[in-house]
Amino acid sequence: MKIKFLSELFGTTFLLMIVVGSGIMGENLANGNEAVALLANSLATGFGLFVLIQSLGSLSGAHFNPVVSFVEMLWGRLKKKELAIYWSAQFLGAILGVLIAHLMFGQELFQISLKNRNEFHLGISEVVATFGLISTIALAGRKHVEFAPMAIASYITSAYWFTSSTSFANPAVSIARMFTNTFCGIAPSGLIMFITAQFVGAILSFYLLRKLPTR
Numbered sequence: 001m002k003i004k005f006l007s008e009l010f011g012t013t014f015l016l017m018i019v020v021g022s023g024i025m026g027e028n029l030a031n032g033n034e035a036v037a038l039l040a041n042s043l044a045t046g047f048g049l050f051v052l053i054q055s056l057g058s059l060s061g062a063h064f065n066p067v068v069s070f071v072e073m074l075w076g077r078l079k080k081k082e083l084a085i086y087w088s089a090q091f092l093g094a095i096l097g098v099l100i101a102h103l104m105f106g107q108e109l110f111q112i113s114l115k116n117r118n119e120f121h122l123g124i125s126e127v128v129a130t131f132g133l134i135s136t137i138a139l140a141g142r143k144h145v146e147f148a149p150m151a152i153a154s155y156i157t158s159a160y161w162f163t164s165s166t167s168f169a170n171p172a173v174s175i176a177r178m179f180t181n182t183f184c185g186i187a188p189s190g191l192i193m194f195i196t197a198q199f200v201g202a203i204l205s206f207y208l209l210r211k212l213p214t215r
Contacts, residue, residue, distance in 0.1 A: 001085060004059065004082070004086070005089045007060035007089075008063060008064065008086055008089035008090055009089040009090075011093070012092075012097065012172060013100070014052055014097065015173070016176050017100050018044055018048035020102075020177070021101040021104060022048075023037070023041045023182055024182050024183060025044075026038070026039070026044075027182065037183055038161070038166065041183065042166075045157065046154065049152065049153040049156055063086060065090065065169070065170040066087050066090055067134065067170065067171060067202040068137060070083065070202060071137075071206050074210075075206070091176075093172070094173055097176065098177070102180065107182065110179070112179065112181060112187075113177065113179070113180060113185025113186050113187050114181055114185070115181070115187055116190065117186045118187070118193060120193075122193070122194070123165075123196070123197040124197070125163040125167075126168060126194050126197035126198050126201065127200050127204070128163060128201065129159050129198075130170075130199075130202050133156070133167075133201075134201070134209075135208075136152055138205065138209050139209070140152060156169070168186070168194055171195045171199070174191060174194045174195055174198070
């Protein structure tokens with residue numbers, strides 16, 4: 001279990017460094033063009049996520065996401081005690097990743113985001129984004145499991161663009177991004193809605209897919 005904790009800690013830390021770091025770099029280089037900044041952010045996240053899943057999947061399953069671990073528990077593949085360990089690694093790693101990204105870019109270390117994301121349509125977007133993520137994870141590797149990392153990374157890259165919320169789809173990511181007042185931030189006012197929506201999307205996916213063979 002120590003290896004799994006370290007794998008989830010390491011992976012989630014790097015995931016947030018990738019998300020926040022590429023957001024800062026993209027915004028710095030885009031000269032105010034948000035589409036270019038989002039393109040840089042989405043591509044870096046997709047490529048980075050593929051590498052992390054491919055590298056760490058054999059150690060912990062490469063969840064890096066509390067709702068993924070939660071659904072794995074619902075499927076009976078993770079015990080409640082293991083879930084607590086996974087969650088602690090994911091939340092700790094996510095916040096650590098944001099702090100390291102700030103250090104790398106010479107940003108103030110501790111920040112609170114002022115970017116409001118509390119509109120109702122963004123909550124609907126997070127339900128859809130998380131539903132799609134869990135469904136992709138459940139179904140992508142049924143015939144060719146080796147393609148699952150690419151499928152998951154590709155889904156996240158596309159979901160940056162087809163969802164209005166830019167697809168957080170991850171409670172640890174949502175909480176950590178509250179602590180960065182940069183391109184990727186989310187103000188505290190939208191946090192509860194985002195996390196609630198993410199769990200709703202995950203549970204909907206679980207109940208709709210639970211009778212299907214997923215392995």
